[in-house]
Amino acid sequence: AQSVTQLGSHVSVSEGALVLLRCNYSSSVPPYLFWYVQYPNQGLQLLLKYTSAATLVKGINGFEAEFKKSETSFHLTKPSAHMSDAAEYFCAVSGGDTGRRALTFGSGTRLQVQP
Amino acid sequence: DGGITQSPKYLFRKEGQNVTLSCEQNLNHDAMYWYRQDPGQGLRLIYYSQIVNDFQKGDIAEGYSVSREKKESFPLTVTSAQKNPTAFYLCASNTGTGGMVRERQPQHFGDGTRLSIL
Numbered sequence: 001a002q003s004v005t006q007l008g009s010h011v012s013v014s015e016g017a018l019v020l021l022r023c024n025y026s027s028s029v030p031p032y033l034f035w036y037v038q039y040p041n042q043g044l045q046l047l048l049k050y051t052s053a054a055t056l057v058k059g060i061n062g063f064e065a066e067f068k069k070s071e072t073s074f075h076l077t078k079p080s081a082h083m084s085d086a087a088e089y090f091c092a093v094s095g096g097d098t099g100r101r102a103l104t105f106g107s108g109t110r111l112q113v114q115p
Numbered sequence: 116d117g118g119i120t121q122s123p124k125y126l127f128r129k130e131g132q133n134v135t136l137s138c139e140q141n142l143n144h145d146a147m148y149w150y151r152q153d154p155g156q157g158l159r160l161i162y163y164s165q166i167v168n169d170f171q172k173g174d175i176a177e178g179y180s181v182s183r184e185k186k187e188s189f190p191l192t193v194t195s196a197q198k199n200p201t202a203f204y205l206c207a208s209n210t211g212t213g214g215m216v217r218e219r220q221p222q223h224f225g226d227g228t229r230l231s232i233l
Contacts, residue, residue, distance in 0.1 A: 009155065031218075032218050032219050034221055036224075041226075041227070041229070042226050042227070043119075043121075043205055043224035043225050043226045043227050044158075044205065044207075044224040045224070046221045046222075046223075049219075049221050051219045090157060090158070092158075094218040094219075095218035095219070099218070100218070101146070101163070101165070101217050101218050102148055102160045102163050102173060103148075103150075103158070103160070103207075103222060104160075105150075105157035105158040105159075106157055107155060107156055107157040108155075108157050
């Protein structure tokens with residue numbers, strides 16, 4: 001079955017430091033990949049998506065992610081963390097070798113930003 | 116502005132009681148989804164509907180029921196058979212003109228309903 005693994009349930013960085021949140025997927029066929037952000041007691045907001053066009057995808061709020069087929073990865077990065085980036089981040093996939101139309105989510109990574 | 120409205124924001128269920136969570140969208144999306152969120156487990160799919168009057172079970176459908184009588188609405192009922200209903204429930208929708216296209220479209224989410232047991 002298709003799955004998504006997010007390494008690190010909690011990540012802490014200093015303000016201004018690089019943010020790196022890891023996501024690996026398992027699928028023999030490249031799926032569609034998404035990163036969402038969730039603030040406390042709110043729904044999910046789309047950060048960016050990979051749908052088989054450019055492998056480096058730029059999203060909102062200065063985030064970007066690179067699709068690497070050889071590593072089955074789609075890690076999320078931001079060059080300089082801001083206090084407002086503190087939230088929970090979810091990687092999700094659809095399509096792939098199951099053709100699944102609904103999203104399969106990773107377990108999430110909570111990002112803390114220290115002043 | 117178009118979006119997804121979930122109500123109520125907080126809901127309490129008594130033992131043996133069924134409760135219904137509302138989800139309404141004005142995005143003209145064909146597909147709608149219900150997810151359950153538990154701490155440390157991400158989101159899990161309960162039910163989804165690709166079109167009016169049709170819906171399919173997701174990964175954790177036991178103890179839940181849905182209906183899709185209108186394009187705009189996809190209510191979720193948490194029945195008494197769901198023994199551990201305490202969770203954050205999220206409704207989502209997306210568009211697509213065919214089965215292969217829909218997977219490419221990002222889902223839009225409501226702000227959720229938090230369900231607790233009294």
